Amino acid sequence: GQQVMQIPQYQHVQEGEDFTTYCNSSTTLSNIQWYKQRPGGHPVFLIQLVKSGEVKKQKRLTFQFGEAKKNSSLHITATQTTDVGTYFCRVRNSGNTPLVFGKGTRLSVIA
Protein backbone atom coordinates (compact mmCIF):
# COMPACT_ATOMS: atom_id res chain seq x y z
CA GLY A 1 0.00 0.00 0.00
CA GLN A 2 0.89 3.63 -0.19
CA GLN A 3 3.49 4.69 2.32
CA VAL A 4 4.09 8.20 3.54
CA MET A 5 6.41 9.15 6.35
CA GLN A 6 6.08 12.37 8.26
CA ILE A 7 8.94 13.69 10.37
CA PRO A 8 9.52 14.63 13.07
CA GLN A 9 6.80 13.06 15.18
CA TYR A 10 7.11 15.77 17.84
CA GLN A 11 8.73 19.19 17.93
CA HIS A 12 9.06 21.55 20.87
CA VAL A 13 10.17 25.08 20.07
CA GLN A 14 10.53 28.37 21.88
CA GLU A 15 8.14 31.03 20.70
CA GLY A 16 9.79 32.93 17.88
CA GLU A 17 11.82 29.97 16.60
CA ASP A 18 11.18 28.44 13.21
CA PHE A 19 9.59 25.03 12.64
CA THR A 20 9.60 22.61 9.74
CA THR A 21 7.79 19.33 9.17
CA TYR A 22 8.45 17.00 6.26
CA CYS A 23 6.34 14.50 4.40
CA ASN A 24 8.22 11.87 2.39
CA SER A 25 6.95 9.23 0.01
CA SER A 26 8.69 6.35 -1.75
CA THR A 27 6.52 6.91 -4.82
CA THR A 28 5.69 9.90 -6.96
CA LEU A 29 2.70 11.83 -5.71
CA SER A 30 0.02 13.46 -7.83
CA ASN A 31 -0.77 16.01 -5.14
CA ILE A 32 -0.31 16.69 -1.46
CA GLN A 33 -2.42 18.46 1.10
CA TRP A 34 -1.62 19.88 4.51
CA TYR A 35 -3.98 20.05 7.48
CA LYS A 36 -3.75 21.50 10.97
CA GLN A 37 -5.48 20.06 14.01
CA ARG A 38 -5.60 22.09 17.20
CA PRO A 39 -5.66 20.15 20.49
CA GLY A 40 -9.17 18.80 21.00
CA GLY A 41 -10.27 19.96 17.58
CA HIS A 42 -10.74 18.56 14.13
CA PRO A 43 -8.35 18.76 11.17
CA VAL A 44 -8.63 21.91 9.08
CA PHE A 45 -7.42 22.14 5.50
CA LEU A 46 -4.48 24.48 4.94
CA ILE A 47 -3.37 24.02 1.35
CA GLN A 48 -2.99 21.68 -1.62
CA LEU A 49 0.12 21.45 -3.83
CA VAL A 50 0.00 19.92 -7.27
CA LYS A 51 2.95 21.08 -9.38
CA SER A 52 6.55 19.93 -9.19
CA GLY A 53 8.66 22.44 -7.23
CA GLU A 54 5.60 24.43 -6.22
CA VAL A 55 6.00 26.90 -3.35
CA LYS A 56 3.05 28.58 -1.68
CA LYS A 57 2.94 30.97 1.24
CA GLN A 58 0.27 31.80 3.77
CA LYS A 59 1.51 34.56 6.06
CA ARG A 60 4.23 32.85 8.18
CA LEU A 61 3.65 29.41 6.62
CA THR A 62 5.59 28.26 3.56
CA PHE A 63 4.64 25.06 1.75
CA GLN A 64 6.90 23.37 -0.77
CA PHE A 65 6.46 20.40 -3.11
CA GLY A 66 9.67 18.69 -4.17
CA GLU A 67 10.91 18.68 -7.74
CA ALA A 68 10.47 14.92 -7.94
CA LYS A 69 7.03 15.14 -6.29
CA LYS A 70 8.08 12.65 -3.63
CA ASN A 71 8.33 14.99 -0.68
CA SER A 72 6.91 18.16 0.76
CA SER A 73 7.61 20.51 3.62
CA LEU A 74 5.71 22.96 5.78
CA HIS A 75 7.81 25.70 7.33
CA ILE A 76 6.59 28.14 9.96
CA THR A 77 8.63 31.28 10.52
CA ALA A 78 8.76 32.78 14.02
CA THR A 79 6.31 30.43 15.69
CA GLN A 80 3.55 31.74 17.92
CA THR A 81 1.47 29.97 20.56
CA THR A 82 -1.40 29.95 18.09
CA ASP A 83 0.63 27.56 15.92
CA VAL A 84 0.31 24.79 18.50
CA GLY A 85 -1.28 21.64 17.13
CA THR A 86 -0.64 18.65 14.92
CA TYR A 87 0.18 19.11 11.26
CA PHE A 88 -0.76 16.35 8.85
CA CYS A 89 0.04 15.76 5.23
CA ARG A 90 -2.39 13.85 3.01
CA VAL A 91 -1.17 12.32 -0.22
CA ARG A 92 -2.28 10.49 -3.31
CA ASN A 93 -0.14 8.56 -5.77
CA SER A 94 -2.42 8.93 -8.76
CA GLY A 95 -5.72 7.76 -10.15
CA ASN A 96 -8.64 6.73 -7.99
CA THR A 97 -6.88 5.38 -4.91
CA PRO A 98 -7.98 7.09 -1.70
CA LEU A 99 -5.61 9.63 -0.22
CA VAL A 100 -3.81 8.69 2.97
CA PHE A 101 -2.70 10.80 5.89
CA GLY A 102 0.75 10.91 7.39
CA LYS A 103 0.92 10.28 11.13
CA GLY A 104 1.41 13.94 11.82
CA THR A 105 3.90 16.22 13.57
CA ARG A 106 2.83 17.57 16.93
CA LEU A 107 4.12 21.08 17.52
CA SER A 108 4.45 22.56 20.99
CA VAL A 109 5.38 26.21 21.40
CA ILE A 110 6.85 27.37 24.69
CA ALA A 111 6.11 31.01 25.45
Place this chain on the structure above:
Amino acid sequence: NAGVTQTPKFRVLKTGQSMTLLCAQDMNHEYMYWYRQDPGMGLRLIHYSVGEGTTAKGEVPDGYNVSRLKKQNFLLGLESAAPSQTSVYFCASSSPFWTSKDPINEKLFFGSGTQLSVL
Protein backbone atom coordinates in the same frame (compact mmCIF):
# COMPACT_ATOMS: atom_id res chain seq x y z
CA ASN B 1 -24.13 26.71 7.02
CA ALA B 2 -23.61 23.90 9.51
CA GLY B 3 -21.04 22.14 7.29
CA VAL B 4 -20.43 18.61 8.58
CA THR B 5 -22.34 17.52 11.66
CA GLN B 6 -21.60 14.38 13.63
CA THR B 7 -23.79 12.81 16.29
CA PRO B 8 -23.29 11.84 19.03
CA LYS B 9 -20.24 13.72 20.32
CA PHE B 10 -19.52 11.21 23.08
CA ARG B 11 -20.57 7.62 23.67
CA VAL B 12 -19.64 4.83 26.05
CA LEU B 13 -20.42 1.26 25.05
CA LYS B 14 -19.98 -2.10 26.63
CA THR B 15 -18.20 -4.81 24.70
CA GLY B 16 -20.63 -6.47 22.29
CA GLN B 17 -23.07 -3.59 22.07
CA SER B 18 -23.94 -2.02 18.76
CA MET B 19 -24.29 1.59 17.73
CA THR B 20 -24.53 3.89 14.74
CA LEU B 21 -22.69 7.16 14.22
CA LEU B 22 -24.44 9.67 12.00
CA CYS B 23 -22.73 12.16 9.73
CA ALA B 24 -24.67 14.82 7.87
CA GLN B 25 -23.34 17.45 5.45
CA ASP B 26 -25.20 20.35 3.91
CA MET B 27 -22.64 21.28 1.22
CA ASN B 28 -23.97 18.90 -1.46
CA HIS B 29 -20.64 17.06 -1.46
CA GLU B 30 -20.31 13.86 -3.43
CA TYR B 31 -17.62 12.20 -1.33
CA MET B 32 -17.92 11.29 2.34
CA TYR B 33 -15.45 9.54 4.64
CA TRP B 34 -15.15 7.99 8.07
CA TYR B 35 -11.79 8.15 9.86
CA ARG B 36 -10.60 6.99 13.21
CA GLN B 37 -7.83 8.74 15.11
CA ASP B 38 -5.69 7.03 17.71
CA PRO B 39 -2.65 8.48 19.50
CA GLY B 40 0.44 8.23 17.33
CA MET B 41 -1.48 6.66 14.44
CA GLY B 42 -2.75 9.71 12.63
CA LEU B 43 -6.04 9.53 10.77
CA ARG B 44 -6.91 6.17 9.28
CA LEU B 45 -9.65 5.75 6.71
CA ILE B 46 -12.34 3.23 7.68
CA HIS B 47 -14.80 3.46 4.78
CA TYR B 48 -15.69 6.05 2.22
CA SER B 49 -18.36 6.81 -0.34
CA VAL B 50 -18.05 8.51 -3.71
CA GLY B 51 -21.77 9.00 -4.13
CA GLU B 52 -25.24 8.13 -2.94
CA GLY B 53 -25.71 4.38 -2.74
CA THR B 54 -21.99 3.59 -3.01
CA THR B 55 -19.47 2.63 -0.34
CA ALA B 56 -15.92 1.32 -0.35
CA LYS B 57 -13.40 -0.01 2.17
CA GLY B 58 -10.56 2.10 3.43
CA GLU B 59 -7.44 1.15 5.36
CA VAL B 60 -9.10 -0.28 8.49
CA PRO B 61 -12.64 -1.48 7.60
CA ASP B 62 -12.92 -4.58 9.79
CA GLY B 63 -15.62 -4.43 12.45
CA TYR B 64 -17.43 -1.52 10.79
CA ASN B 65 -20.21 -1.15 8.26
CA VAL B 66 -21.46 1.94 6.47
CA SER B 67 -24.42 3.10 4.45
CA ARG B 68 -25.05 6.09 2.19
CA LEU B 69 -28.75 5.96 1.44
CA LYS B 70 -28.98 9.72 1.03
CA LYS B 71 -26.35 12.00 -0.46
CA GLN B 72 -26.16 14.17 2.63
CA ASN B 73 -25.84 11.34 5.18
CA PHE B 74 -23.16 8.76 5.86
CA LEU B 75 -23.72 6.27 8.66
CA LEU B 76 -21.03 4.27 10.44
CA GLY B 77 -22.16 1.15 12.28
CA LEU B 78 -20.47 -1.01 14.86
CA GLU B 79 -22.34 -4.31 15.12
CA SER B 80 -20.44 -5.73 18.10
CA ALA B 81 -18.19 -3.18 19.73
CA ALA B 82 -14.74 -4.18 20.97
CA PRO B 83 -12.30 -2.29 23.24
CA SER B 84 -9.96 -1.94 20.23
CA GLN B 85 -12.59 0.34 18.68
CA THR B 86 -12.14 2.92 21.43
CA SER B 87 -11.11 5.96 19.43
CA VAL B 88 -12.06 9.37 18.15
CA TYR B 89 -14.10 9.11 14.97
CA PHE B 90 -14.21 11.85 12.37
CA CYS B 91 -16.49 12.20 9.42
CA ALA B 92 -15.43 14.28 6.45
CA SER B 93 -16.77 15.30 3.08
CA SER B 94 -15.37 16.68 -0.14
CA SER B 95 -16.39 17.52 -3.65
CA PRO B 96 -13.38 16.92 -5.88
CA PHE B 97 -13.41 17.82 -9.53
CA TRP B 98 -11.31 16.03 -12.05
CA THR B 99 -8.88 17.00 -14.75
CA SER B 100 -8.16 14.59 -17.55
CA LYS B 101 -5.50 12.93 -15.43
CA ASP B 102 -6.01 13.37 -11.71
CA PRO B 103 -8.58 14.65 -9.25
CA ILE B 104 -7.94 18.08 -7.81
CA ASN B 105 -9.58 20.30 -5.27
CA GLU B 106 -9.92 17.45 -2.78
CA LYS B 107 -10.21 19.65 0.27
CA LEU B 108 -11.73 17.77 3.17
CA PHE B 109 -14.25 19.33 5.51
CA PHE B 110 -14.36 17.58 8.89
CA GLY B 111 -17.00 17.19 11.54
CA SER B 112 -16.13 17.89 15.15
CA GLY B 113 -15.61 14.25 16.03
CA THR B 114 -17.11 11.53 18.23
CA GLN B 115 -15.25 10.20 21.25
CA LEU B 116 -16.18 6.54 21.60
CA SER B 117 -15.14 4.41 24.55
CA VAL B 118 -15.75 0.66 24.60
CA LEU B 119 -15.43 -0.93 28.01
